[in-house]
Amino acid sequence: MQARLLLEDGTLFTGKSFGAEAEMTGEVVFNTGITGYQEVLSDPSYCGQIVTMTYPLIGNYGITRDDFESMRPFVHGFVVRRHEPVPSNWRAEYSVDSLLKEYGIPGISEIDTRMLTRIIRHYGTMKGILTTSNKPVEELKEMLGDTTIAELRNQVAKTSTPQMFSSPGSKERIVLVDFGAKSGILRELTSRGCDVVVVPHDTTAEEIRRLHPDGIQLSNGPGDPKDVPYAVDMIKEIMGEYPIFGICLGHQLFALAAGADTEKLKFGHRGGNHPVKELASGRCYITSQNHSFAVREDSIKNTDLEVTHINNNDKTIEGLKHSKYPAFSVQYHPEAAPGPLDSSYLFDQFLDMIRNHKQNEVRKPRQAVLAAAVKGAH
Numbered sequence: 001m002q003a004r005l006l007l008e009d010g011t012l013f014t015g016k017s018f019g020a021e022a023e024m025t026g027e028v029v030f031n032t033g034i035t036g037y038q039e040v041l042s043d044p045s046y047c048g049q050i051v052t053m054t055y056p057l058i059g060n061y062g063i064t065r066d067d068f069e070s071m072r073p074f075v076h077g078f079v080v081r082r083h084e085p086v087p088s089n090w091r092a093e094y095s096v097d098s099l100l101k102e103y104g105i106p107g108i109s110e111i112d113t114r115m116l117t118r119i120i121r122h123y124g125t126m127k128g129i130l131t132t133s134n135k136p137v138e139e140l141k142e143m144l145g146d147t148t149i150a151e152l153r154n155q156v157a158k159t160s161t162p163q164m165f166s167s168p169g170s171k172e173r174i175v176l177v178d179f180g181a182k183s184g185i186l187r188e189l190t191s192r193g194c195d196v197v198v199v200p201h202d203t204t205a206e207e208i209r210r211l212h213p214d215g216i217q218l219s220n221g222p223g224d225p226k227d228v229p230y231a232v233d234m235i236k237e238i239m240g241e242y243p244i245f246g247i248c249l250g251h252q253l254f255a256l257a258a259g260a261d262t263e264k265l266k267f268g269h270r271g272g273n274h275p276v277k278e279l280a281s282g283r284c285y286i287t288s289q290n291h292s293f294a295v296r297e298d299s300i301k302n303t304d305l306e307v308t309h310i311n312n313n314d315k316t317i318e319g320l321k322h323s324k325y326p327a328f329s330v331q332y333h334p335e336a337a338p339g340p341l342d343s344s345y346l347f348d349q350f351l352d353m354i355r356n357h358k359q360n361e362v363r364k365p366r367q368a369v370l371a372a373a374v375k376g377a378h
Contacts, residue, residue, distance in 0.1 A: 001132055003108040005050070005079060006140045008127040011119060018083045019100025019107035021132045025147045026050040026076030028128035030117045031290075032271030038063050039336070041073040041099065044159035044180030045248065045290045047222040050077035050128050051270075054117050059084035062092025063099050069182040073103055074159055074222070077130035079116065083109035106130050124266040125292065155222035156180055156249075160201035169195040172354050175213040177203060179221030179231065179249050184335030188347045189217065202230055205237035215243040215354040218250025220333065224293060225252035225262050232256045239325055243357050245350040246329030248291055254329045255320060261299035265316070268292040269331075272338035275312035278319070284312060285343055288336030295320065295331070326357045 003017035007028060030052040031040055037058050040051060058080040078100060085097055100107050108130060120126070129144045159180035167186060171193035176186060179201045189196050197211050201221070208216065216238060225232075235244070235257035246254035252262050269289040276287045295317045300307060309319030309330060321328035328350075334343035 003106060003130065003132050004140070005077075005108055005111065005116075005128055005130050006137065006144060007119070008144055009119075009123065010141070012137060013108070013111040013116065015108045015111035016083070017106065017132045018085070018097045018109055019078060020104045022104050022106040023129065023131040023133050023135075024050070024076040024106055025127060025129045025144060027125050027292075028052065028079075028116075028120060029125050029268060029270055029292075030054055030113075030120055032273060034272070035061075036272055036288075037096065038067045039069050040290075041075055041078065041096075042067075042069040043182055043290060044070050044074050045182075045220050045222045047074035047155040047159050047180065048076055048153070049222075050079060050130055051075050052079040052113055052116055052120075053081075054113060056081040056113070057084060058082070059096040060087060061089035062087025062095055064091045064093050066091075069184060070159070070180075073099065073105060074155075074180075075105060077128075078105060078107040079111065079113060079130070080107070080109050081111070081113045083107065106132055120267050125268065153223050154227050156201050156228050159222060161198055162200060164197060164199045164203075166198070167196040169193045171195065172214040172351060173197065173212065174215050174217050175199055175208050175211055176217040176219060177201065177208075177231070177234075177250070179219050179228065179253075181219035181221070182333070182335060184333070185217065185219055185247065188335045188344060192347060192351060194351075201228065203234070205234045208234070208238060209241075213242055214358070215245065215350060217350070218244065218246035218253060218329070220248035220250060220290075222249070224264070225249055225256055228253065239322070239327060243350065243353045244325075244327035244329075245346070245353075246327075247335070248289075248331060248333060251320065251329035251331050252291075252293055252295060254327065255295040255299075255305065258305050258320075258322060259299075259303040260305055260320075261296045262293045263296050264293050265291075269311070269316075272336065274332065276309050276318045276332055277312050278309050279307065285332075286339050287318075287332035287334075287343060288338045289332045291331060326353045328353075
């Protein structure tokens with residue numbers, strides 16, 4: 001079956017259909033990963049996007065239940081040069097085609113993905129429509145013109161957990177605020193024995209306090225950080241009370257809460273081969289990234305934030321720390337494994353920060369706190 005991808009600038013790609021017979025609009029982006037297409041498909045940060053893979057062969061090792069980063073794929077479309085319908089790998093349980101069919105996501109293959117990537121790099125990300133229908137191109141253009149950017153935003157609510165749940169552990173209690181969290185973050189925390197409570201994206205500061213956490217983990221997620229101002233307000237309120245570690249969207253929200261600003265990049269960072277320099281050591285890490293927005297360097301000057309990491313390709317900010325409070329963040333994904341495990345130390349750094357904060361913070365004895373509460377009630 002034929003499939004077509006139409007960009008908002010009028011460029012039309014015609015290829016072969018795989019996945020679902022469907023019609024979806026989204027922001028057309030590209031990912032430079034050689035492997036990891038299942039992690040890409042299941043990363044909630046791709047919600048609302050039509051993802052182009054620059055590596056030419058996709059589907060050769062299939063899909064396995066153990067490699068999902070969320071309960072389901074959130075992409076609006078999948079674009080590849082060559083789709084392999086029959087995977088050859090002992091771990092494979094089913095194919096990319098069957099996964100996309102299960103969730104109603106269209107795919108297109110046998111198009112010039114190199115040309116498409118060059119267009120995005122030159123002109124920036126843009127809206128697109130991926131369809132298996134026979135509608136005239138003029139009708140597709142009209143449909144795409146009627147699709148507003150607002151419809152492709154506000155994706156956090158679609159990917160966040162609707163209710164709180166816990167992953168019990170015997171060590172530090174971490175509240176993981178889910179803005180569209182990858183399962184790898186929870187896996188890293190639980191592997192260190194943490195008692196993790198995952199809460200929805202709109203959880204308030206007071207609701208977090210009631211959970212008596214030792215630290216706050218701000219997750220990754222899709223879209224513009226300015227679309228979730230309530231999260232910025234929550235972070236402002238708890239900053240200084242608890243140690244904070246932000247990842248990707250959580251990094252951007254942390255920056256906004258500290259008074260910095262964000263901006264949209266021309267075509268974003270998506271892939272498993274992005275070089276990031278740690279300023280303190282001078283060491284370069286190979287990182288996994290997936291984001292359209294970044295913290296503006298000029299907005300850091302009048303804040304209490306310090307830059308800790310930069311992108312070696314375009315010098316954008318990749319890491320921040322607060323000069324007064326126990327809080328830091330990174331733009332990339334330390335729970336991913338492109339290095340393969342180069343950046344996992346950040347979770348250990350977070351736990352060390354929590355332990356130091358506990359030692360340095362003078363707290364009233366628990367009995368005194370309870371007695372004061374009883375006295376206040378009367």
